[in-house]
Amino acid sequence: MVKRIYQEYLEGGSLTQIARGLETDGILTAAGKAKWRPETLRKILMNDKYIGDALLQKTYTMDFLNKKRVQNNGIVPQYYVENSHEPIIPRDLYMQVQEEMVRRANLHSREKRKKRVYSSKYALSSIVYCPKCGEFYRRIAWNNRGKHSTVWRCCTRVEHGQKACDAPTIHESDLQETVVKAINLVLGSRDTIMESQQKNIKTVILQGDETSVEGINAKLKELQKKLLRLANSKKDYGSVAEEIDSMRDLKQKALSDSVER
Numbered sequence: 001m002v003k004r005i006y007q008e009y010l011e012g013g014s015l016t017q018i019a020r021g022l023e024t025d026g027i028l029t030a031a032g033k034a035k036w037r038p039e040t041l042r043k044i045l046m047n048d049k050y051i052g053d054a055l056l057q058k059t060y061t062m063d064f065l066n067k068k069r070v071q072n073n074g075i076v077p078q079y080y081v082e083n084s085h086e087p088i089i090p091r092d093l094y095m096q097v098q099e100e101m102v103r104r105a106n107l108h109s110r111e112k113r114k115k116r117v118y119s120s121k122y123a124l125s126s127i128v129y130c131p132k133c134g135e136f137y138r139r140i141a142w143n144n145r146g147k148h149s150t151v152w153r154c155c156t157r158v159e160h161g162q163k164a165c166d167a168p169t170i171h172e173s174d175l176q177e178t179v180v181k182a183i184n185l186v187l188g189s190r191d192t193i194m195e196s197q198q199k200n201i202k203t204v205i206l207q208g209d210e211t212s213v214e215g216i217n218a219k220l221k222e223l224q225k226k227l228l229r230l231a232n233s234k235k236d237y238g239s240v241a242e243e244i245d246s247m248r249d250l251k252q253k254a255l256s257d258s259v260e261r
């Protein structure tokens, strides 16, 4: 069911369309409800747990060399065992969906007849978020009886109406003015900004093995072996588990960073 949602989204289905489809087919939500809300679907589409990393597992591979499988009898929190089974959502599919979300957030909705417009076209796209529902704000060209104006609106509100989100419409000129003010404010303390900017640029450029997703995965794998080893010999694995936790956070950050980039 989760995979179906991912696929239908990539095939171009809107959250509302996918919801109607699930309802028509009588598929219930995890909470056992017949009604699917678009927000529920969005949560599913953004939940990295469906990649398979944190799914409950009955068995795990104890030894990667001789592939001996051992029952997970609860000694090891199942949460920490990654990649030892077929994930529900392949990583590629998950990442494609994340990119598709950003792309859709930046569609120039009034110009759908023309080629779709991507984020890099507007400096503010995928930066402006709705304070009420967390969705992206979208740039919209308004033509009100021949009077043209450009505004930014919450995607939830555009797609599902004021009941779904009542975040205000913002005129582009107001938005730009605010952004310029904010930039000037930051540039007022030039030394600090330069220093932290240099650091940021360095981080982006030097995306070495330490921070890349592959690097993190390799490290996670190593830590999990260690954790299983400790747990199997009934030793304390608390600090390793903690390290795995922080690596998972780092990985999540690396994944979202790469989408942003």
Ligand SMILES: [Zn+2]
Pocket (backbone or CB within 6 Å): 130, 131, 132, 133, 134, 135, 154, 155, 156, 157, 165, 166, 167
């Ligand atoms: Zn909103």
